[in-house]
Amino acid sequence: MAESLYPQDTIAALATPPGRGGVGIIRVSGPTCRAIAGSLLGHYPEPRRALYGPFRGEKAMIDEGIALYFAGPHSFTGEDVLELQGHGGPVIMDLLLERCVQLGARLARPGEFSERAFLNDKLDLAQAEAIADLIEASSRGAAENALRSLQGEFSRRVEGLVQRLIELRMYVEAAIDFPEEEIDFLADGRVGDRLATIQTELADVRAAAGQGALMREGMNVVIAGRPNAGKSSLLNALTEQDTAIVTDIEGTTRDVLREHIHLDGMPLHVIDTAGLRDTPDAVEKIGVARAWTEIETADRVLLLVDAATTDAVDPMAIWPEFVERLADPSRLTLVRNKVDTSHEIPGLDSSTTTPVLRLSAKTGEGVDNLKEHLKAVMGFSATTEGRFSARRRHLDALDRADAALDNGAAQLSGYGAGELLAEDLRDAQQALGEITGEFSADDLLGEIFGSFCIGK
Numbered sequence: 042m043a044e045s046l047y048p049q050d051t052i053a054a055l056a057t058p059p060g061r062g063g064v065g066i067i068r069v070s071g072p073t074c075r076a077i078a079g080s081l082l083g084h085y086p087e088p089r090r091a092l093y094g095p096f097r098g099e100k101a102m103i104d105e106g107i108a109l110y111f112a113g114p115h116s117f118t119g120e121d122v123l124e125l126q127g128h129g130g131p132v133i134m135d136l137l138l139e140r141c142v143q144l145g146a147r148l149a150r151p152g153e154f155s156e157r158a159f160l161n162d163k164l165d166l167a168q169a170e171a172i173a174d175l176i177e178a179s180s181r182g183a184a185e186n187a188l189r190s191l192q193g194e195f196s197r198r199v200e201g202l203v204q205r206l207i208e209l210r211m212y213v214e215a216a217i218d219f220p221e222e223e224i225d226f227l228a229d230g231r232v233g234d235r236l237a238t239i240q241t242e243l244a245d246v247r248a249a250a251g252q253g254a255l256m257r258e259g260m261n262v263v264i265a266g267r268p269n270a271g272k273s274s275l276l277n278a279l280t281e282q283d284t285a286i287v288t289d290i291e292g293t294t295r296d297v298l299r300e301h302i303h304l305d306g307m308p309l310h311v312i313d314t315a316g317l318r319d320t321p322d323a324v325e326k327i328g329v330a331r332a333w334t335e336i337e338t339a340d341r342v343l344l345l346v347d348a349a350t351t352d353a354v355d356p357m358a359i360w361p362e363f364v365e366r367l368a369d370p371s372r373l374t375l376v377r378n379k380v381d382t383s384h385e386i387p388g389l390d391s392s393t394t395t396p397v398l399r400l401s402a403k404t405g406e407g408v409d410n411l412k413e414h415l416k417a418v419m420g421f422s423a424t425t426e427g428r429f430s431a432r433r434r435h436l437d438a439l440d441r442a443d444a445a446l447d448n449g450a451a452q453l454s455g456y457g458a459g460e461l462l463a464e465d466l467r468d469a470q471q472a473l474g475e476i477t478g479e480f481s482a483d484d485l486l487g488e489i490f491g492s493f494c495i496g497k
C-alpha cells in the first residue's frame with residue numbers, strides 16, 4: 042500500500058471524456074485499490090502489467106476489459122492506482138464506477154488525482170498546473186510549452202533562483218548576526234553583485250513566463266468605432282470567415298461577437314461590437330453598453346474609422362470623448378479603414394503617439410500588417426526556445442519577487458540597512474515559493490485543482 046504523507050480514502054472517476062468512445066477508462070487511487078481489483082478481477086493484479094479479463098459486477102459480468110495496477114508510491118498519484126479500461130460507452134462506465142463505489146471508493150472531485158500527486162511530491166504546483174494547461178492547450182505552441190513546464194523547465198528555473206536567494210540570505214544574515222566579525226558586507230561589493238545577478242536571471246524568467254502566459258491565454262482585441270466604420274468587416278477579414286453580418290445600414294451589429302484565431306500559435310480573441318452612438322433604440326442601447334464593457338477590459342482596442350470621413354491620425358482630434366473614457370490610452374491603435382476608397386497606402390505608421398494602421402477590411406490590404414502589429418504590441422516573439430507555459434498567478438508571484446528585490450537593492454545602496462535587505466530577500470523567496478507550491482495556502486490549492494476536469 043502507498044505510504045502517503047496524507048492518509049486518504051480511495052477515489053474513483055472516469056478519466057476519459059464522457060460519452061461514447063472506443064475505450065473508456067475509470068481511474069481509482071487510494072489504499073483500497075488492491076481490494077477493489079481483487080473483487081472486480083477475481084484475483085490481485087501484478088503491478089504494471091496489463092491484465093485482460095472480465096470485470097465482475099455484484100451479480101453479473103459488467104465488461105471485458107484491461108486492468109492496469111500501479112502499486113504506490115510508483116504511480117501517478119503516489120498511491121496505489123487501478124485503471125479499468127473498458128468499452129467506452131456511458132452505461133458500461135457508469136456501472137464500473139458504481140461498482141468501485143460499492144467496493145469502497147468515492148467519486149473524485151475535479152483535479153483530485155493531480156492534487157494527490159502534488160501532495161505526495163510527485164509533482165510541484167507549477168507542474169500540476171502544466172498538466173491542466175497541456176489538456177487545455179489550444180495550439181501546438183501552447184501544448185509544447187505546457188509539456189516543458191510539466192517536465193520541470195519552469196520549476197527548475199524558479200528553484201535555481203530560490204537557491205541563490207537562500208545563499209545570499211545566509212551571507213547577509215550572518216553579517217547581521219555577527220557584527221563583531223566586521224564583515225562589512227555593505228561595502229563588500231559581492232552582495233550587490235550577487236543581488237544584481239539574481240535580478241537579471243529573474244528578469245529572464247519573467248520574460249519567458251510572460252511569453253508562456255501569452256501563448257496560454259492570448260490577448261483580447263476589441264474592434265470599436267462608429268456605426269458603419271467596417272468593424273464587422275474587419276472581424277471577418279481577421280478570421281477569414283463570414284462570421285458577422287455586414288450591411289451598409291448603421292447599427293447592424295448589436296451583440297458582442299467573439300472569434301478565436303491564432304497568430305503563430307498565440308491565441309487572439311477578436312471581439313466585434315455594436316457601433317458607438319447615441320440611439321433611442323432600446324436594443325441598440327444595450328449593445329452600445331456591452332461594447333463599452335468590452336472596450337474597458339480589452340488588452341488592445343482598435344478604434345476603427347472610415348478613412349473617407351476624416352484625414353486625422355490623432356484619436357484625440359477624431360474623438361476626444363472616446364480617448365478620455367479609455368482607462369489607459371496606451372492600449373489604443375487607430376485603424377483607418379477603407380483605404381481602397383481613400384487611396385492611402387496600407388500599413389503601419391508608428392511615427393505618431395497612437396499607432397496608426399491603414400487597411401481595407403474589404404480587400405484585405407493591410408490586414409497582415411495589423412496581425413504583425415498585434416504580435417509586436419504584446420511583445421510576442423516567434424522563437425520557441427526556452428519557453429514554458431505560465432499563468433497569471435505565476436506572473437504575479439514573479440512581479441512580487443522582483444519588487445522585493447528592487448526594494449532590497451535600494452536598501453543596500455541607499456541606507457545600507459542589512460536587516461531590511463534580509464527581509465526583502467525573504468519576501469522574494471516566499472513569492473517564488475508560491476509558484477512551485479512550497480508555500481501555498483489551502484484555499485489557493487482548492488482554487489487551482491478545483492478548476493481541473495474530473496478524472497484529472
Ligand SMILES: Nc1nc2c(c(=O)[nH]1)N(C=O)[C@@H](CNc1ccc(C(=O)N[C@@H](CCC(=O)O)C(=O)O)cc1)CN2
Pocket residue numbers: 111114115116117124163
Ligand atoms: N493509462 C494512463 N495513461 C496516462 C496517464 C495515466 O494516468 N494513465 N497519465 C496521467 O496523467 C499520463 C502519464 N503520466 C504518468 C505519470 C507517472 C506515472 C507513474 O507511474 N509514475 C511512477 C513510475 C515512474 C517510472 O516508472 O519511471 C512514479 O512516478 O513513481 C504514470 C503516468 C498520460 N497517460
Ligand SMILES: Nc1nc2c(ncn2[C@@H]2O[C@H](COP(=O)(O)OP(=O)(O)OP(=O)(O)O)[C@@H](O)[C@H]2O)c(=O)[nH]1
Pocket residue numbers: 267268269270271272273274275286287288289290291292293294295314315316317378379380381382400401402403404
Ligand atoms: N470600400 C470599402 N467598404 C468597406 C470596407 N469595410 C467595410 N466596408 C463597407 O462599409 C459598410 C459597413 O460595414 P460593416 O462591417 O457592417 O460596419 P460596422 O462597423 O460593423 O457597422 P455597425 O455594425 O453598424 O456598427 C458595408 O457596406 C461594408 O461593405 C472597406 O475596407 N472598403
Ligand SMILES: [Mg+2]
Pocket residue numbers: 272273274285286293294314315316
Ligand atoms: Mg457591425
